[in-house]
Amino acid sequence: MDIAELSTKILSSDRRALARAITLVESGRADHRAQATELLDLLAQHKRQALRIGLSGTPGVGKSTFIESFGLMLTEQGLRVAVLAVDPSSARSGGSILGDKTRMERLSRDPNAFIRPSPSQTNLGGVARRSREAVALCEAAGYDVVLIETVGVGQSETVVSEISDLFLLLLAPAGGDELQGVKRGIMEIADVILVNKADGELKSAASRTCADYSGALRLLRKRPQDPAGFPKALMVSALEDQGLSIAWDELQQLDAWRREHGHWQQRRAEQAQYWFHEELRQAVLSQLNSAEAQGEINQLAQQVASGEVSSVKAAGLALARLNITTG
Structure with missing residues (x-):
């Protein structure tokens, strides 16, 4: 997909291009996410x-x-x-x-x-x-x-x-x-x-x-x-x-x-911060949902179920591989 061309068509109000772009940003594929980010960055310049x-x-x-x-x-x-x-x-x-x-x-x-x-x-x-x-x-x-x-x-x-x-x-x-x-x-x-x-x-x-x-x-x-x-x-x-x-x-x-x-501008800024934190949270969750992580998580879940380890300690162990500490 030519992102520059897609961007130009969207800016010219091409409805089909807009529909394609929304499909792109809704995709969970890694290559599509990279393309979506590039497209949004290009379009953001026009404010x-x-x-x-x-x-x-x-x-x-x-x-x-x-x-x-x-x-x-x-x-x-x-x-x-x-x-x-x-x-x-x-x-x-x-x-x-x-x-x-x-x-x-x-x-x-x-x-x-x-x-x-x-x-x-x-x-x-x-x-x-x-x-x-x-x-x-x-x-x-x-x-x-x-x-x-x-x-x-x-x-x-x-x-x-x-x-x-x-x-x-x-x-x-x-x-x-x-x-x-x-x-x-x-x-x-x-x-x-x-x-x-x-x-x-x-x-x-x-x-x-x-x-x-x-x-x-x-x-x-x-x-x-x-x-x-x-x-x-x-x-x-x-x-x-x-x-x-x-x-x-x-x-x-x-x-x-x-x-x-000034409330409109302040609210838009607060919303941008909210979605920044949301993206971080979703990125962490996606790592936890990987096949490798799920294998460890399932083992820890069994240990929690049998009483070998507490749920709090197990969560800390699961997050350790991501270099994230629990509060």
Whole structure:
């Protein structure tokens, strides 16, 4: 693969080249990782940036419907939108099992939109391990807004805050005991809560749910990266395209305030540090998963099971070959 040529095509907004590049960065092969690093270094020199919006919500809340309606609204305004949808993985093949591209048929046909589903594989936190690199590729390809849809399984999906500038949490009305629907961990990272399906018979229930969460947000500790009134809860109907423009205006207002007051730049720097440490952690884990290391680890595991050695001492012995000491 000619990395320089691939880089040039991505910078010229070649969608096929972008898809190839994302496949490359998602590969675990050593030669592909070296090529991916070279490609990302080349593209980073151009310093293109987009507004990164993370999005999560409980299953059935209508994330795909919202993203399609929201994305179409943005493309109608002349913006280019990329959607990175992280799907649950097949236990057999490891591939995506939901297929967001087929569920966003109208948006997938829009020439100003790009949709890429990625399998979560064994990664926790609602995003795939290489999602951040995929975001960087979309930025280099000239997309103005990158939407990162997480798996949508619950409160563990806080890792998305390390990949996005703004975080949206979608909730459904009339879910029963609404304030128990999503726990505090994910509530604390939400910038805007959107109560979806605020239409038809559910509109009054959506209004009550929105009021409940507005009250709950006021009880949370004030965050330094928020202007007055944020985080906030709003009602939308992705099905009827209601409230989407208001939500977009609020997001733009929040983004502009954070850029003006230096929070945006600080957060991007903190995220870069986070992923540096994550890469180190994954590098150590990959060494432990090598065939040679697994042989030693299995022997030590048997000794732990028989009581010959403690688990703490065995872990220290396993890490000694990597010149890493346990704390």
